Amino acid sequence: MTQPTSSIHMLFICIAILCMPLGASAAELEWHDSSGALHSLKEYDGQPLMLHFWATWCPPCRAELPELAIWRSTHPEAVIIPISLDENPSTVVQFLKQNGLDLPANIGTNQQAIQLGVRGLPSSFLVAGNGKITRRFLGAQAWTDPAFSRKILRALKKASPQNAKH
Numbered sequence: 001m002t003q004p005t006s007s008i009h010m011l012f013i014c015i016a017i018l019c020m021p022l023g024a025s026a027a028e029l030e031w032h033d034s035s036g037a038l039h040s041l042k043e044y045d046g047q048p049l050m051l052h053f054w055a056t057w058c059p060p061c062r063a064e065l066p067e068l069a070i071w072r073s074t075h076p077e078a079v080i081i082p083i084s085l086d087e088n089p090s091t092v093v094q095f096l097k098q099n100g101l102d103l104p105a106n107i108g109t110n111q112q113a114i115q116l117g118v119r120g121l122p123s124s125f126l127v128a129g130n131g132k133i134t135r136r137f138l139g140a141q142a143w144t145d146p147a148f149s150r151k152i153l154r155a156l157k158k159a160s161p162q163n164a165k166h
Contacts, residue, residue: 027131034105046129048159049079071143
């Protein structure tokens with residue numbers, strides 16, 4: 001009898017995660033680059049962007065990153081900030097280099113990621129120009145799929161300050 005109870009419990013957990021309210025603020029998010037310099041969303045001056053949380057020890061992240069790197073280089077007009085939740089910056093730098101991934105080695109903290117609503121990796125968040133999270137993408141995404149690409153580009157455009165409703 002424990003199996004049905006366990007399945008029901010997992011269903012409620014999944015629903016709770018998926019129904020987390022949007023609108024949380026990412027404005028205070030900070031991360032370090034590979035040289036140790038501290039960065040924040042304030043550097044992007046109200047520009048909509050995507051935050052992408054990942055880790056070198058995460059198999060779906062490792063599988064997804066090549067597509068993310070391709071998408072990022074194909075769409076320089078879109079700001080995507082990949083943030084690793086690894087503890088050791090040199091592990092991230094080495095992983096990116098060994099896999100030929102043209103991505104910055106940004107390092108964030110688990111605490112900040114959890115506060116933003118990261119409940120699994122990889123996770124991507126669309127952040128409007130005002131710093132509010134407007135959309136979450138949980139799990140690996142098909143970054144090079146044309147339909148997904150259009151969806152992201154439309155969402156970023158919609159979240160731009162000139163398109164925001166006052």
